[in-house]
Amino acid sequence: MAQMMRCKFGLFSLKYINNPLSRIIKYDKYQRSCFHTSWLLNVKGKEIFMPSLSPTMETGTIVKWMKKEGETIQPGDALADIQTDKAVMTFEMDDEAVLAKILIPEGSKDIKVGELIALIVEPDEDWKTVELPSSSPSASAPSTPASSAASPVEAAEPPAGQINVAMPALSPTMASGTIVKWNKKIGDTIEPGDSLADIQTDKAVMTFEMDEDAILAKILVEEGSEVTVGQIIAITVEKGMDIASIVMPSLSSPAASAQIDTPVSSPTSATKTSTPAASSASTVPPSGQIxxxxxxxxxxEYGLSSGSIKGTGRPNRLLKSDVLEHIQSKNIQKVPPQIASTTTAAAPTSVPSTPSATSGLRRGAPKSGPSTYKDIEVSNIRAVIAKRLGESKRGIPHSYATVDIKLDALNEIREQFKADNIKLSVNDFITKAVAHALLQCPDVNSLYKDGQVVRMQNVDVSVAVSTPSGLITPIVFDALSKSLSDISNDIKTLAGKARTGGLKPNEFQGGTFTISNLGMFGIKEFSAIINPPQTAILAVGTGRDVLDTTFxxxxxxxxxxxxxxRAIDEDQAADFLSVLRSILEDPTILTISRGQQALRHRRN
Known part of the structure; x- marks a missing residue:
């Protein structure tokens, strides 16, 4: 009997326990070609679109990729050679990144401006695990013929001499831009190099210049409008051509194509669909999204169901941006609250009939419903600043050191300069003193890149300037070789450009050290966030009167x-602050020109 039971148990174990791993089901949705299969570990790449390398460029050809997948891209590196309608031009990158995925191979022709061509990731991210977006060419290719066949309207052929000007990609990561100002009016003549418009990108407000002679015939996008890259924003014609002969493009924006695809409804149904688009959406079964x-x-508030909106968050998460985009695209209005109808229906039975009692009740009744609020749209520049500072605070181990500096001698020298009609601010002296301190403490004048500390030879000081669109840091290049007057003029000029949006990328990208001064706002002391890849930033407070030991x-x-x-030790930071304090408390060395400094050094 025991032998039979042992035999049966052995057969049972062989049948159900043997090779248990083969019974684990792995869905195709989460299978990846990398070393893991978890969608939680995938990196969401930054999309690189086909840029508009000339004002009249509509399509381009990838002649050659200058970088391979997995290679590091430094600011100014060439990513690809692209043949435009003018010539073969180099597509350069502005930020440090790693090329994760090439989506368009070499030799591909007629790639539309704004089409996705590659994916990049941050230098500290695993490029092998980059996640392909749902809007990649491989995913959208099958749906393209169907959508074009279903569209009943075809773009009219423009006459000879008419040029449709599309929104250019003024930075490699630019997906959309805002028309800040049109610098030309309809009918104005455009010369080569003239500024057509000021466009706010994800980096800064940049000037869109034209390369050929033309006349501005039509402006299709108003100032303040946000436009995707590749969308037609204006029409130009050749000189001598009649402006009235232009042909308006049929599909100048994605919104227009959406209006064409939607059938025209009757007047009675139109009144119903303004708010009750929500009621039809509420009948959709819930999708189980988080x-x-x-x-x-x-x-x-809008009477929507989560099943009618596809979420873009991971994993299976519906984001606020998804709902807002759905509301704007469908032009859905808010549904009136249910409480209002019930209270008005019950009013005849509960409210007294006398007017005085009614008015008294209205005055004393508390207001119901949610509190009012206003959504403030985040500009592209502020979104990039928030992203960078968030990454800095999370990824960089910040350490802090504070020192008190006496300003009596500095204020005396400022008064002497003021008597000679030379106005210098405390910030000018601090910038010059920081340059001298960085020369004596080169470990602080460094960058942290790719897990290595890079000591810089030049001293380029970034000065934080507050603008309506966010904080920006223009650079005083080679501050050590400049006099106090030169530094003062540079800071005033750069700050004026920053507030008007006239800074060029080379005037605010880079720098080896940053100064953030809030003393003019009465701030006594604060701590600033490091601007990567820099390794240090100095936060300067206001001057205050105190009593020393001698009263x-x-x-x-x-x-x-x-x-x-990771790059600077505590003793190195203390040495830098000690040198800075000694220079500012005896700032005579800052007033000596470079030639006099060299002569003094030779005598010593």
Whole structure:
């Protein structure tokens, strides 16, 4: 009997326990070609679109990729050679990144401006695990013929001499831009090099210049409008051509194509679809998507169902941006709250009939419903700043050191300069002193790139300037060789350009050290966030009067150094602050010209 039971148990174990791993089901949806199969570990790549390398460029050909997948891209590196309608031009990158995926191979012709051609990731991310977006060419290729066949309207052929000007890609990562100002009016003549418009990109406000002679015939996009790259924004014609003979493009924007695809409804049904688009959407069964309280509130306010909107978050998450985009594209209005109808229906039975009682009740009744609020749209520049500072705070181990600096001698020298009609601010002296301190403490004048500390030879000081669109840091290049007057003029010029949006990329990209001064706002002391790949930033507070040990009034300023602990040690940070304090407390060396400094050094 025991032998039979042993035999049966052995057969059972062979049948159900043997090779248990073969029974684990792995869905095709989550299978990846990399070393893991978890969609939680995938990297979401930054999309690179076909740029508009000339004002009249509509399509381009990838002649050659200058970088391979997995190679590091430095600012200014050539990513690809692209043949435009003018010549073969080099497509350069502005930011440091790693080329993760090439989506368009070499030799591909007639790639439309704004079409996705590659994916990049940050230098510290795993490029092998980059996730292909749902809008990649491989995913969207099958649907293209169907959508073009279904479109009943075809683009009219423009006459000879007419040029449709599309929104250019003024930076490699630019997906859309905002028309800040049109610098030409309809009928104005355009010469080569003339500025057609000022466009706000994801980097800064940049000038869109024309390469050929033309006349501005039509402006299709108003100032302040956000436009995707490749969308037609204006029409130009050759000189001598009649402006009235232009042919308007049929599909100048994605919104126009959406209006063409939607059938025209009767007047009675149009009145019903303004708000009750929500009621039809509410009949869709829920999709099981995950969403937070903000998304839930939006769905309730507009009467939407999560099943009618496809979420782009991971994993299976519906984002607030998805709902807002759906509301704007469908032009859905808010559904009136249900509480209002019930209270008005119950009013005849509960409210007294006398007018005085009614008015008294209205005055004393508390207001119901949610509190009012206003959504402030985040500009492209502020979104990029928020992203960079968030990455800096999360990824860089910040350490801090604070020192008090006496300003009595500095203020005396400023008064002497003022008597000679030379106005110098405290920030000018600080910038010059920082340059001297960085020369004596070269470990602080460094960058942290690819896990290595790179000591810089030049001293290029970035000065933080507040603008309506966000904080920007123009650079005083080679500050050590400049006089106090030169530094003062540079800072005034760069700050004026920054506030008007006239900074060029080479005037704010780079730098080896940053100064952030809030002393003019009465801030006593604060800590600033490091601007990567720099390794340090100096936060300067206001000057304040204190009593020293001899009960003598003295002006003191607090300065806090935020430094990257991976690149700078505590003693190196202390040495830098000590040198900076000694220079600012005896700033006579800052007033000596470069030739006099060299002569003094030779005598010593």
């Amino acid at each position: 969403y937070g309280l903000a998304v839930k509130r939006l769905l309730e 003598k009034k003295s002006s003191v300023m607090s300065a806090t150094l935020s430094y990257d602990r």
